[in-house]
Amino acid sequence: MAAPTTAAQQRTQNRDNYNAFLAACPSHKMLERISGKWVTLILSALGSGPDCTGEPRPMRYSELSRILAGVSQKMLTQTLRSLERDGLVSRTVTPTVPVTVSYELTELGLSLHHMMRGLKVWAEAHMDDVDTSRAAYDHATAVN
Numbered sequence: 001m002a003a004p005t006t007a008a009q010q011r012t013q014n015r016d017n018y019n020a021f022l023a024a025c026p027s028h029k030m031l032e033r034i035s036g037k038w039v040t041l042i043l044s045a046l047g048s049g050p051d052c053t054g055e056p057r058p059m060r061y062s063e064l065s066r067i068l069a070g071v072s073q074k075m076l077t078q079t080l081r082s083l084e085r086d087g088l089v090s091r092t093v094t095p096t097v098p099v100t101v102s103y104e105l106t107e108l109g110l111s112l113h114h115m116m117r118g119l120k121v122w123a124e125a126h127m128d129d130v131d132t133s134r135a136a137y138d139h140a141t142a143v144n
Helices: 007-017 026-034 037-048 061-067 073-085 107-143
Strands: 089-094 100-105
Touching: 026 037, 037 061, 037 073, 037 100, 037 107, 061 073, 061 100, 073 089, 100 107
Parallel strands: none
Antiparallel strands: 089 100
């Protein structure tokens, strides 16, 4: 009979067995969750502010809403809740009048922030290249 495994041993074994290419794998579902535009932008904002030059800091809901142009109240709320559930963001309620709610990255969220900020910076730096490629592709497919 095999010795029972501890929770830490089970987590290590699970991590070794995850395969994001398989639809049934939890890591596949996690990639789906974190690949959204609003997740990327929220993690970028919380991790370094609106200009991507600052340090991670707590932000109030209203500040996030102002920074994230085009996000609806419903989408921002849903995304923040899911990030909190996943352990990427913590929510702090301060009993003031009115109540103050702030959000900040957890250690887990901070580890993901670095990659997400890279995606945001890459998109900003290469948008002209992508637009040029799209125009060339559209022109070539229209001619043929």
